[in-house]
Amino acid sequence: MGTLPVSQLMPVPAPAGHDLLLSVTGVHKAFPGVIALDDAHFHLRKGSVHALMGENGAGKSTLMKILAGIYQPDRGTISFKGQVVKLKNPLEALEKGIAMIHQELNLMASMTVAENIWIRREPRNGLGFIDHRRMNRMTKELLARLKIELRPNEEVRSLSVANRQMVEIAKAVSYNSEVLIMDEPTSALTDREAEHLFQIIRDLRAEGKGIVYISHKMNEIFEISDELSVFRDGRYVGTHASKDITRDEIIRMMVGREVSQMFPKEEVEPGDVVLSVKDLALEGVFSGVSFELRAGEILGFAGLVGSGRSNVAETLFGVTPPTSGQITIRGQAVTVTSPGRAIKNGMAFLTEDRKETGCLLPLGVLDNMQVAVLHTDYTRNGFVRGRSLTAACAEMARKLRVKTPSLHTSIENLSGGNQQKALIGRWLLTSPQILILDEPTRGIDVGAKAEIHALISSLAKTGTAVILISSEMPEVLGMSDRVMVMHEGKVTGFLDRQEATQVKIMELAAS
Incomplete structure (x- = not known):
């Protein structure tokens, strides 16, 4: 399929009536060498969840940062509750009632839950000192309202990623924000934690809040959103009610073409054993991990959060050297005590978190x-x-x-x-012989995912041995020749491509 007809690139008219909460018309934003937004349009209703979708680089995050006061548009109009507004900085946006919860959480780890929520707005006693008792009471009431089970005096550094996310939500709600922007809020959450988040979103929607929800996970979009808007290459493509559009139609709008093969796995006859691991262990984390990996093979690592998949990858690459076990590469026993040693032995490792352990961001x-x-x-x-x-x-x-x-x-x-x-x-x-990929497509759009999957398949075809770690079951099933499943630091089984199903993997992952 070619590009979409021009009719689908025209902005929808703003919703009529008093339910329009936020309106963006004709917004343009350019950075050196890049036009991030070109005549962007967006409308958010009260009491609705509006998903914002598009490939990476489509302009979603730029538009949301403009609404949050982080960037200022070069031209265009933003209206909030019928009034044209200029949002000069994030504090001004917050004071008007627009809050953004970023994918990379912005909390003070050494401070308590209550201190993070009320920072710069702490209640004071008659002497001008912070009234911690009152602040904790206010926090307790806020958390109870949101059904968040946290203690006000807990330090944020001790919280899981999911609970830190809840603190960010509570902080946004504490401003009595009428618009909440959520950027990939479930990227590091388990299914159970995500469902808790969805219930909070439903409760906020019932209170009349407008939620802007950015996610690449299609199942979430259909579960939680009322409407969705698609952007492509900085331009608005279209808006639809979520119940009136299919997954394939959304993908076509996002990429301007059919993504006919999301998992272009080519059949490759595996070659000789490149990597042999026997009884590998990292004390207190995992133990007894044994497997073989052949040239041209894609071995999927599956398991629930905390199963030890990423820990095994880090140990293989020398980030955390093993406490026991043996690693053999092309028939030679090796000692991998550092990433430098791993690289010399023909290994490469794409880490799970590109921002924290991958990219050198200022460079x-x-x-x-x-x-x-x-x-x-x-x-x-x-x-x-x-x-x-x-x-x-x-x-x-x-x-x-x-x-x-x-x-x-x-x-x-x-x-x-x-x-x-x-x-x-x-x-x-x-030129690695062994390529370890930990969550290679996390947080990226469907078009980029398809390109990376095609790349992985072509690498395997040329003889590269690949370990693919993913929390996305379709990715593991679609790309792997075999799947190794882990549970709480133990290998619970192996499945060949022909026999692997989501049910069988989940049975092993939970056993």
Whole structure:
């Protein structure tokens, strides 16, 4: 299918009547070398959940940051409850009743739940000191209203990611915000935690709040949203009631074409054993992990949160050396005590969290891509062969279709999907025999996912041995030749591609 007809690119008229809470018309925003938004439109009703969808780089986050006062538009109009507003900074947006809960949570780890919620608004006693008793009481009442089971005096550093998310929501609600913007709120939550979040969203919707919900998870969109709007390449594509549109129609709107094969797995005859792991253990985390990985094979690691999948990957790569067990690469026993040793043994590792442990955020795309190969063939007599290395990085970026104004653009200005492709390029430059991918498509759009899946499949076809760790069951089932399932630090079973199903994996993951 080609691009969508022009009729689908026209903005829908603003909802009529008094239920319109927020309206964006003709907003434009440009950054050096990039037009992030071009004539953007968006309308949010009271008492509704409006999903905002699009590929990474479509302009969703830029639009939301404009609504949250982080960015100012170059032109265009924002109306809040019928009045045109200028949101100069996040505090002004909060005071007007617009709060944003970011994907990367912004809490003070050393402070308590109550202190985080009421920061800069703490109740004072007659002497001007903070009234901690009153603040804790206010917090307790707020948490009870939201059905959040936390203690006001708990330090945030002791909380799980899910509970930190709840603190952010409570903080937003404490401002009596009428608009709550949630950016990928379930990216690090279990299904049970996500359902708790959905119930809070339903309760807030019932109170008349307007919720803007950004997510790449289609099942969530259909479960929680009333309406959805799609953006592509910084332009508004269309708005639909969630009940009146299908998953495939949303994908076509997002990418402007059919994504006919989300999991383009090619059949490859596995070669010799490249990696053999026997009784690998990390005290207190996992034990007795044994498996073999062959050239051209994609071995999926599945399991619930806390199963130990990522810990095994980190141990294989030398981030956390094992306390016992044996690792053999191409028939030779090896001791992997550091990532440097792992790289020398032909291994590469794309970590789970690209922001925390992947990207060097202040640096450019080139610096991020070349960091793993500075001391390899691109170095001569202690000096880096800069021209050759830059050419190799440019070719890799072109091959992976990394969208960036230049290789010197700061990687933090790229979309999540393009950051991920740049990180994959970093490791492909090392020509790895064994590639470990931990959540390679987390938080990126369907178009970028399809590209990364195709890349993984092509790597396997050329003989690269791949370990694929994913919390998304369709990804594990669609891309793996075999699946190793873990539960609480133990391997509970292996499933061949032909026999693997979601039910069988979940049975092993919960046993």
